[in-house]
């Protein structure tokens with residue numbers, strides 16, 4: 084580990100960057116104190132992102148790349164608005180691929196002129212929003228998409244044609260990427276062989292102005308050479324296609340795919356060599372195309388190193404000689420940690436933040452909460468000693484974390500996301516609680532499921548005047564009133580209405596209360612059917628005064644149950660015909 088003050092120069096404001104760095108990967112390394120603060124304030128599992136790291140990392144890239152190259156942030160890597168906001172403040176634009184990503188970019192204030200929309204399955208709503216916001220360009224992936232853009236531009240009555248870049252699937256490929264996206268049969272983009280056919284299509288679409296090209300070759304490149312080679316090829320191709328289609332090439336997006344090292348045998352991109360190669364390539368291109376906007380779009384490189392997943396060990400066990408630590412966050416929140424690693428044959432760097440590394444040679448298999456053996460973050464890894472309650476940090480987790488994971492599996496839901504900015508912690512996305520998940524279901528008759536086991540309690544101290552309910556010994560009517568109050572409170576936090584309470588059942592008065600007694604009445608919904616909800620109510624006398632007039636009290640321990648009852652709610656069926664009428668008006 085190494086306490087890094089990342090070098091920051093150039094035009095960026097110098098960030099207050101001071102954080103620990105993991106030697107092997109250069110990723111941010113959170114410390115024990117932070118893990119404890121996050122655990123106490125927000126619980127685990129949680130994803131934490133370091134704003135200083137994001138800023139310093141971006142500034143370093145910006146400093147090395149020619150200022151004539153624009154950097155767009157690919158929100159797919161981490162769509163959290165706080166992360167997007169942080170990168171926007173550094174000067175990044177946005178590459179978006181869904182309506183929510185587009186709205187996130189717009190709402191955090193990325194200028195529309197710095198946004199492009201890429202994706203092979205754009206809906207009419209998405210394209211419509213691109214037109215309304217007036218983004219820099221829609222990156223069209225098929226001839227049919229061009230027709231739809233033209234149609235929607237006509238429907239919106241746009242005065243000027245829509246700027247469109249064509250995503251090209253070129254006829255070259257390169258080695259060195261973790262996942263090849265182009266140069267093969269792919270659903271992405273327009274095969275270069277089909278480009279000549281577009282001339283006729285474009286001629287019939289007056290509201291579409293093709294003004295550039297886009298290529299995305301692949302992700303997780305760790306060598307500068309293939310990226311530079313791609314850039315050379317793409318810029319060259321763009322020039323040729325511009326001439327072929329007889330259009331001015333106003334913008335070329337050369338993709339990116341810059342990787343970060345995750346595993347032992349990987350090393351970081353040589354940024355200096357990479358930037359030099361790209362800068363030279365772009366400056367050669369500018370000799371013939373001086374005004375073309377050159378764009379690089381990056382996701383992983385901008386955020387992966389800034390984040391960690393904190394996961395807490397709930398159980399340790401041994402099975403047939405293998406030691407397991409079973410934690411609350413696994414591949415349900417962090418599929419990339421396994422997907423990239425080939426089912427945990429190699430694991431992301433993982434550290435136990437709860438204890439110093441001992442000498443122990445135990446190897447531990449770290450798993451999550453799912454019902455599949457593939458929910459394994461690390462297999463027989465050297466994690467030092469691991470015990471119940473320990474918080475482990477999976478480093479390099481700022482990209483393709485929960486948003487790229489099966490967070491719905493076993494209904495554990497999305498985790499909390501926390502931005503660490505200097506000394507401050509900000510909850511930048513609240514995770515799902517049980518009701519966020521269960522409360523979204525609807526039964527076929529459109530009724531929500533009633534909350535389970537909702538409870539409500541009220542406590543009162545019976546004064547002497549309360550005695551009018553039953554003289555010196557209070558029971559019956561007074562207790563029934565307290566039951567009613569508790570149920571009203573429950574109804575207020577429930578989907579019901581206390582007027583739906585149809586009857587009390589099984590009312591029992593076991594003991595009377597006296598003025599001066601503390602009475603707690605608890606109401607709890609504890610059984611349910613589709614339309615019938617039962618409440619259980621009980622009154623407990625917890626404290627009894629020695630003398631009703633004095634404040635001296637004598638504890639009654641344990642509290643005594645003095646009355647109980649059950650109530651029945653019947654929820655009316657929704658009135659289907661009136662609901663239909665409403666939707667028609």
Ligand SMILES: Cc1ncc(COP(=O)(O)O)c(C=O)c1O
Nearest residue numbers: 157160299302303340381382383
């Ligand atoms: C079109 C496109 N752009 C950008 C990215 C982001 O890639 P990375 O995170 O490797 O920078 C992807 C990733 O799949 C992509 O498909």
